[in-house]
Ligand code: B12
Ligand code: SF4
């Protein structure tokens with residue numbers, strides 16, 4: 338008997354909701370906010386055709402650099418149905434990670450490291466995925482359907498879909514800008530087989546502004562709304578596996594993981610609010626860590642310091658490569674000692690960056706003396722090139 342009653346209740350709930358998708362949407366929004374999302378909007382397949390054409394141009398121009406995964410199977414990315422034929426609605430969600438201070442201030446402290454805002458707290462992927470799954474579970478229980486959740490890593494064009502769902506617009510720096518949260522939103526998506534009421538796409542509010550384009554230290558924007566990822570410090574310090582190309586080393590300054598300059602320059606940030614999620618807030622030890630301390634991290638210490646942080650994914654060697662470029666840019670002769678010690682590191686990537694850093698900090702004569710000794714011991718061709726350069 339009890340079982341019968343429960344069955345009846347299950348049927349009534351979804352039936353009622355299915356007959357009133359507007360009510361379901363309102364409840365979904367309340368549930369999303371309760372779970373910690375700061376904004377939500379709904380769109381569908383077939384709403385990002387223009388973005389799809391631009392995406393193909395971007396890939397054809399080679400702007401994705403070594404990110405082959407971005408170019409692979411474009412049909413999955415260009416339209417949500419390419420990834421999942423049954424999808425009817427796309428629920429886009431945002432989490433505000435607005436910083437509590439100006440991220441550009443640290444760039445003046447040349448003996449300290451600038452880690453981009455998004456990476457000073459816990460990894461947003463883990464946090465948002467959990468919330469997306471919780472919201473998707475609620476949706477399935479409330480209105481029987483099938484769902485898939487995505488954050489960052491899948492073949493989903495999150496920014497154009499977020500614009501189509503009214504969360505914001507893709508600014509000239511190519512990221513989504515929100516009237517409420519400025520540039521500081523992480524995005525996530527739920528694909529569902531439900532037909533839900535759609536929001537109207539947001540329109541562009543950049544106007545004649547070009548603050549983000551002008552501030553970029555590596556001139557990574559060939560034109561407004563277009564990024565050449567190969568020139569972007571975020572790509573160079575995170576995605577790029579090899580040495581940092583010579584032409585960008587000085588421009589990196591003390592940015593050792595990602596870059597926030599174009600985001601921070603946006604005037605729409607005046608409406609931004611500090612993020613409310615403690616796990617995403619900056620850890621004190623990652624706000625302005627000393628370059629000398631970072632240069633001494635071995636593999637175990639690196640993994641301990643960056644446990645739960647997105648920084649851990651680049652591994653100790655790539656991280657030290659970045660730290661050494663920042664040491665070379667520090668203008669602080671005392672830091673030459675850290676670079677000198679790393680000339681013997683097991684990783685050629687680290688040794689090569691140490692050579693460049695020393696070249697910036699010691700006299701020509703001192704460098705020449707070290708070179709003649711080093712070249713007789715160094716077998717890695719790329720490191721030998723660094724000495725000769
Ligand atoms: C690949 C990638 C990168 C690459 C390439 C960045 C890029 N702009 O594409 C690199 C490593 C450089 C990168 C850096 C960063 N990333 Co990233 N990245 C991604 C990822 C995985 C895919 C993005 C993508 O599809 N790129 C391909 C290009 C073609 O897409 P696009 O920028 O949208 O290109 C559009 C414009 O060029 C425009 N366009 C082209 N021509 C024209 C012409 C006209 C006239 C117009 C109007 C438009 C136009 O149309 C294109 C299609 O929409 C997404 C997650 C996801 N799955 O979507 C996160 C994502 C975009 N990244 C994110 C973040 C936070 C960052 C960084 C801020 C991190 C940091 N602090 O270092 C930087 C920002 C750098 C920047 N200015 O973009 C967030 C952005 C959130 C937001 N509010 O927008 C995302 C959405 C991850 C997430 N889930 O939150 N990223
Ligand atoms: S993240 Fe930095 S390097 Fe990349 S486009 Fe923006 S300002 Fe330029």
Ligand code: SF4
Nearest residue numbers: 508509543546549603
């Ligand atoms: S800085 Fe200006 S041009 Fe760039 S995204 Fe913001 S409003 Fe648009």
